[in-house]
């Protein structure tokens with residue numbers, strides 16, 4: 001009897017979550033589709049975003065993401081490899097790095113925005129620019145990416161490490177050809193989390209990449225991210241609801257497309273090394 | 278301690294008709310002591326490993342057999358708090374004190390583990406990766422060596438039609454033989470086997486045992502096993518480890534037949550008759 005109630009409760013939880021998700025999603029899709037047209041993707045915004053489209057905003061968003069990922073992925077993978085493969089488990093430095101990362105992962109993004117503004121925009125003199133914004137995003141996604149990859153590497157069986165060493169392989173070969181491919185699911189998960197967080201970010205970008213909605217001419221120009229655009233339309237522009245929903249629809253689609261792309265890229269890259277069991 | 282040393286050698290004449298067992302030391306181990314942190318787990322072990330022969334090491338759990346094996350190919354280097362002292366003479370060098378290229382050393386002294394640990398790659402890649410790592414550039418040479426190694430372990434007929442599918446899909450016994458092939462493909466001189474059959478079912482275990490017997494003469498084999506009958510069947514020499522006050526020691530070493538039929542030490546006699554095993 002208790003067993004029955006338990007499984008019902010679990011069912012209800014699952015249903016509630018799915019229902020909430022569907023509700024949000026259908027709201028975005030229905031309301032967004034009403035305002036959406038293909039032209040919306042290729043036009044510049046007019047009348048504070050009430051009219052026109054989001055072309056420059058889409059371009060800025062992609063640039064921000066590109067900068068953030070280009071910086072964060074190699075760096076993050078490096079730190080993760082160091083933490084799981086090279087740092088000894090009782091090294092003070094490694095442990096404090098880990099704790100710092102955990103704290104940083106929980107810091108609200110507005111704090112990253114303030115830091116990015118002080119450091120990249122003012123101290124390094126990058127001003128309000130895509131570069132400042134992208135680098136700030138990189139800082140923001142790094143902790144989660146590192147921790148996900150690190151955990152993934154740590155769960156890779158030690159038998160393979162010992163096996164590789166016993167065959168006289170260097171550690172770099174073992175990492176590159178065996179451990180990283182074996183940690184692939186975690187790396188993909190980290191990547192997806194990172195893309196999602198970076199694409200949906202507003203607070204960290206307000207003070208770093210700014211909210212100029214013109215087409216950026218270079219990485220040192222200010223640019224408005226899609227999420228900032230939605231925020232602005234919803235909060236500051238009366239009559240901007242339609243455009244806000246249409247932009248939200250684009251944002252959701254963009255994240256789905258990017259995630260699928262990231263997954264298949266990583267998969268195909270690793271598949272050449274690894275035969276998945 | 279002195280009493281123990283006097284007894285270390287109880288070698289008699291080599292059995293006639295087994296030309297593989299020329300009693301020429303391939304590895305000479307002198308006063309080998311292994312510890313982890315402040316704890317000594319193996320103390321003052323001295324014995325010779327004879328070329329082309331199979332040497333079986335027996336003894337209760339935790340008496341340091343694995344620690345002993347891992348010192349021989351310097352895998353112990355990779356345990357952060359392990360310390361190894363004494364001498365291991367191999368090919369005119371002291372492996373513990375002379376500058377040794379451990380990567381090259383491990384090509385010459387291969388190791389097989391208790392749990393089969395094929396890499397999560399294809400069967401082919403499992404053998405190709407170590408070859409490439411050791412600079413075998415020529416594709417045809419690699420091809421030839423891989424085929425030969427798979428034939429040596431009797432896997433070729435079983436897997437030649439699925440060389441490029443995952444090694445993880447093989448049965449436990451096949452995986453273990455693949456691991457042996459992976460070691461053999463590097464043409465080692467010595468094979469260290471740490472309970473190679475204990476994770477296998479009786480039939481697979483018998484197949485691997487037969488394979489080990491076929492290695493006699495071509496390779497020098499050191500095998501740790503808890504299966505006394507197996508030790509008796511395959512080995513030319515046998516060593517018996519025992520723990521006194523939680524420190525492992527070599528109690529008796531000699532020709533396998535002598536050790537099992539006429540042990541000189543009461544502990545050995547008790548252990549092999551099952552009284553205290």
Ligand SMILES: Nc1ncnc2c1ncn2[C@@H]1O[C@H](COP(=O)(O)OP(=O)(O)OP(=O)(O)O)[C@@H](O)[C@H]1O
Pocket residue numbers: 313318337338339340341342343344345356
């Ligand atoms: N990396 C390590 N760090 C600390 N202690 C260790 C380590 N490896 C082994 N030991 C300890 O050293 C002792 C000997 O271990 P070892 O694995 O060599 O024994 P063994 O004879 O191979 O045992 P078994 O037959 O169970 O495999 C044990 O008490 C074990 O707890």
Ligand SMILES: [Mg+2]
Pocket residue numbers: 342343344471
């Ligand atoms: Mg052991």
